[in-house]
Amino acid sequence: MSPITEYERRVADGELTYDPNQRGALELLDELHKSLASYRPPKMGFLTSFFAGNRRAPKGQYIYGGVGRGKSMLMDMFYDLSPTTAKRRVHFHAFMQEVHEHMHEVRKTGVEDALKPVAQKIINETDLLCFDEMQITDITDAMIVGRLFEALFAAGVVIVTTSNRHPNELYKNGLNRSLFLPFIQIISERLNVYCLDSQTDHRQDRLTDQQLYFYPLDEASKFAIDHLWQDLSDGTSDALVIKRKGRDVIVPEFSSGVGKASFKDLCAIPLGPGDYLEIAKSVRVIIITDVPKLSRDNSNEAKRFVTLIDALYEGGTKLIISADADPENLYVDGTGAFEFERTASRLREMQSADWANA
Secondary structure (H helix, E strand, O other), X not given: OOHHHHHHHHHHOOOOOOOHHHHHHHHHHHHHHHHHOOOOOOOOOXXXXXXXXXXXXOOEEEEEOOOOOOHHHHHHHHHXXXXXXXXXXXXXHHHXXXXXXXXXXXXXXXXXXXXHHHHHHHHHHOOEEEEEOOOOOOXXXXXXXXXXXXXXXXXXXXXXXEEOOOHHHOOOOOOOHHHOHHHHHHHHHHEEEEEOOOOOOHHHHHHOOOOOEEOOOOHHHHHHHHHHHHHHXXXXXXXXXXXXXXXXXXXXXXXXXXXXXXXXXXXXXXXXXXXXHHHHHHOOEEEEEEEOOEOHHHHXXXXXXXXXXXXXXXXXXXXXXXXXXXXXXXXXXXXXXOXXXXXXXXXXXXXXXXXXXX
């Protein structure tokens, strides 16, 4: 089955609303899907591929547009139906963290140019890379991504990515941006750039007029949360793994910019403000389930929950939550009850229509 055939099936079944801009993006993805059926990239070494190039590789895709336009959903549809077996779909931020982590390990062995073996490992393992939400905000990413992608393209790796920005807007006003400009040129040459400029925010529409905070923790709340998750994730998910200082920060379920985790997943382990900020950067919507009443008996978990909500609030993340009580009665016993009033206020604000539509 091709991506366009699957899209038309979902529209006919009422799972999706027809969008001509989405259909236009899928036409490009459909052509790539056909090309990949007979494409086999050569497996060459880093230097050989770097200098020789591989002009037979089909051009990849760069789909950009505003939040909720359906970019991730279309890419996931393409990825799931791709005939390529050596493929990987990963959030771009998480991918770059992995690259830095692997380079750090390689440097320990005394290798001078750590990027070469890291790039070679990716080349050996992957024919198709699908990135969700390409964005460059960190100078450490900006300084290596050009060489990395040039090596991947030269070895015949096909890349499909989504982004909120046109390639020319990546790393805008960043430090030493002139050194980053060759990467933009590579993207423009090796990927078809498509603007998914739909007037409809499909994911935001799904949250409009929806209840987003469910209590108490009963079967009705569980059913509502499960229903929202199925709707927002389109029924598919993988874990989001964020590399942080030699360890993994995990959101157990992640799909199309939407994450889902329990209170225990995020607050029962020693995570800090930086970890929660990375989560907020990596998701647009997060569902947090099974938040218990907070007190002196679980004060450490309560402090982490406060820090988590602060990070999500500052990041403008959409929040769906199931808890044992409403915000004002979630923390009523212990020395942290007074300080929790701000968190309760933020939880209320994050349920508002203005927040959901922001």
